[in-house]
Amino acid sequence: MAETYQYSLRFAIDPFNWNEERAKKLIKFCQEARIDNVVFFINPEELNQGHLTIDQVRTHWLPTVAKVSKRLAEMDITTSLNPWTTLMHSDRGQKVSPELGFGTMVDYRGQHAESIACPADPRWVEYIADIYGEYAKLQPKELWLEDDFRHYNHTPIKLACFCERHMKIYSEKLGRKVTRTEFVKKLLQPGEPTLERKIYLSVARVEMKKVARLIQKTVARISPTTRLGLMSSFPEWHAVEGRDWDGLFDSLSGTHLRVSRPHLPAYNEVSPLQYSRDFERYSRVTTELVGKNSDVYPELESYMYSPFVKSRMFTKLQLESTQMLGATGILLNLFDMMGNGIDETYGYAELLAESKDLMNLGTQHRLNLEQLDGVKVLVSQDASFNLQTTRGENPEELLPKEYSWLSLLGSLGVACKPEKWTNTSNFENEVLAVSGQFFNNLNDEQITALLKKMSCF
Ligand SMILES: [Zn+2]
Known part of the structure; x- marks a missing residue:
């Protein structure tokens, strides 16, 4: 059926x-x-x-x-x-x-x-x-x-x-x-x-x-x-x-x-x-x-x-x-x-x-979201564990700001997709975009590996 x-x-x-x-x-x-x-x-x-x-x-x-x-x-x-x-x-x-x-x-x-x-x-x-x-x-x-x-x-x-x-x-x-x-x-x-x-x-x-x-x-x-x-x-x-x-x-x-x-x-x-x-x-x-x-x-x-x-x-x-x-x-x-x-x-x-x-x-x-091409905008569900606040006065300082590229690229007609970052994430020859304090979710080795392999925004 x-x-x-x-x-x-x-x-x-x-x-x-x-x-x-x-x-x-x-x-x-x-x-x-x-x-x-x-x-x-x-x-x-x-x-x-x-x-x-x-x-x-x-x-x-x-x-x-x-x-x-x-x-x-x-x-x-x-x-x-x-x-x-x-x-x-x-x-x-x-x-x-x-x-x-x-x-x-x-x-x-x-x-x-x-x-x-x-x-x-x-x-x-x-x-x-x-x-x-x-x-x-x-x-x-x-x-x-x-x-x-x-x-x-x-x-x-x-x-x-x-x-x-x-x-x-x-x-x-x-x-x-x-x-x-x-x-x-x-x-x-x-x-x-x-x-x-x-x-x-x-x-x-x-x-x-x-x-x-x-x-x-x-x-x-x-x-x-x-x-x-x-x-x-x-x-x-x-x-x-x-x-x-x-x-x-x-x-x-x-x-x-x-x-x-x-x-x-x-x-x-x-x-x-x-x-x-x-x-x-x-x-x-x-x-x-x-x-x-x-x-x-x-x-x-x-x-x-x-x-x-x-x-x-x-x-x-x-x-x-x-x-x-x-x-x-x-x-x-x-x-x-x-x-x-x-x-x-x-x-x-x-x-x-x-x-x-x-x-x-x-x-x-049905659209297979995993097969979408375009810029991958990395997001982490653990962002609030890892980001740093500036004033320490308001819980809103814990809000991650990792999604901004999506609004911009999407409304300009640039193909893009959100991509959940996990410790097993591995990207080869892809264009990635990060914003906010995304790199605070990664350790030094992970950041180095990511930058070596990628063309990053
Ligand atoms: Zn309670």
């Missing part, structure tokens, strides 16, 4: 305001737009009630999804789930209910979150595995982890976690008791990276893999065919939480292919020029870091924007250009997330149907 490019409609269903008219409109849209898979949000955006209890999921959310899911299955349309919270994107005026009772994040300045969970609290770890087990009972095709599965950008707090539990972990690794202020100062200190920096990044790296593995085991026990997918955010910020991309995706995937969602650049309303630059530095870098054994489903995000981003031409551009990522499908976030359902006036069904054959053809001749 020919492979198809998977159209996944991300869809907000409000279990308290769902009716037959909305169900019929959804089914009609899926048929007309040639949708393959509906990804139902659980607890999204304006409908968010903080961390749900298993009882809330069992009583309200899953039964509503299950009903419409059966009708979609009759048309060979699969169901996936997108729970909108793991740690929580931001506080959103919510508090952790006493029934769940887990601790919350504290950032590097000592600011406490009200509802964003501390990823090292065993009560949260147990909760998140259990609730994913509950979602798995619906046997979704894909079950997603949102991009709130991270240590930073959880409004109103910044880089975390520096709660008492985490400070105890850092103190044990250091072999002496350390306060948050002392630890953060050393973490950000200018000059050679400190032991404190290494400890912070290593703890963050390991704890996410542990949680991912536990979720995978729980889900696999209940629904072995369900694939766990991970939504990623800005790659340079993932470096500041020490993300081990291979390790994290392996922990989450189990025996399945990796399932990844890079985001497309129109996450805010941007011009086409900005779109092309951001496509190179965000969407392509994330895809490179996740690697080749993956299904890549970029996210087209235009749920709350103006007619420019919602224009059918711009939507088509975003959709069809995903072939340059070797994408095997797309997550379509086209309608509001408050549960109003399909808005037929946007005219998306026709454009999606029209592009489907082209997208299927692209999937059958």
Whole structure:
């Protein structure tokens, strides 16, 4: 059977305001737009009630999804789930209910979150595995982890976690008791990276893999065919939480292919020029870091924007250009997330149907990212372990600046690709480009070997 490019409609269903008219409109849209898979949000955006209890999921959310899911299955349309919270994107005026009772994040300045969970609290770890087990009972095709599965950008707090539990972990690794202020100062200190920096990044790296593995085991026990997918955010910020991309995706995937969602650049309303630059530095870098054994489903995000981003031409551009990522499908976030359902006036069904054959053809001749020619722009997932800060005052100083060439070369039409640097990387007769503090990721022998063999920018 020919492979198809998977159209996944991300869809907000409000279990308290769902009716037959909305169900019929959804089914009609899926048929007309040639949708393959509906990804139902659980607890999204304006409908968010903080961390749900298993009882809330069992009583309200899953039964509503299950009903419409059966009708979609009759048309060979699969169901996936997108729970909108793991740690929580931001506080959103919510508090952790006493029934769940887990601790919350504290950032590097000592600011406490009200509802964003501390990823090292065993009560949260147990909760998140259990609730994913509950979602798995619906046997979704894909079950997603949102991009709130991270240590930073959880409004109103910044880089975390520096709660008492985490400070105890850092103190044990250091072999002496350390306060948050002392630890953060050393973490950000200018000059050679400190032991404190290494400890912070290593703890963050390991704890996410542990949680991912536990979720995978729980889900696999209940629904072995369900694939766990991970939504990623800005790659340079993932470096500041020490993300081990291979390790994290392996922990989450189990025996399945990796399932990844890079985001497309129109996450805010941007011009086409900005779109092309951001496509190179965000969407392509994330895809490179996740690697080749993956299904890549970029996210087209235009749920709350103006007619420019919602224009059918711009939507088509975003959709069809995903072939340059070797994408095997797309997550379509086209309608509001408050549960109003399909808005037929946007005219998306026709454009999606029209592009489907082209997208299927692209999937059958999927771009092999490893065979791309052009300038290789080297990036390292370990950059924040190795770079030097200048002032030592702000976690943003830990952001690697290794992707700049991609924006420039790509928008000038020069063939280029991001290339993940590892200790076994070996380049012969290729043009490489590096920027930022890339060479701090290498030892002297590696730098010498690289310079001897290459024509470098
Ligand atoms: Zn913590």
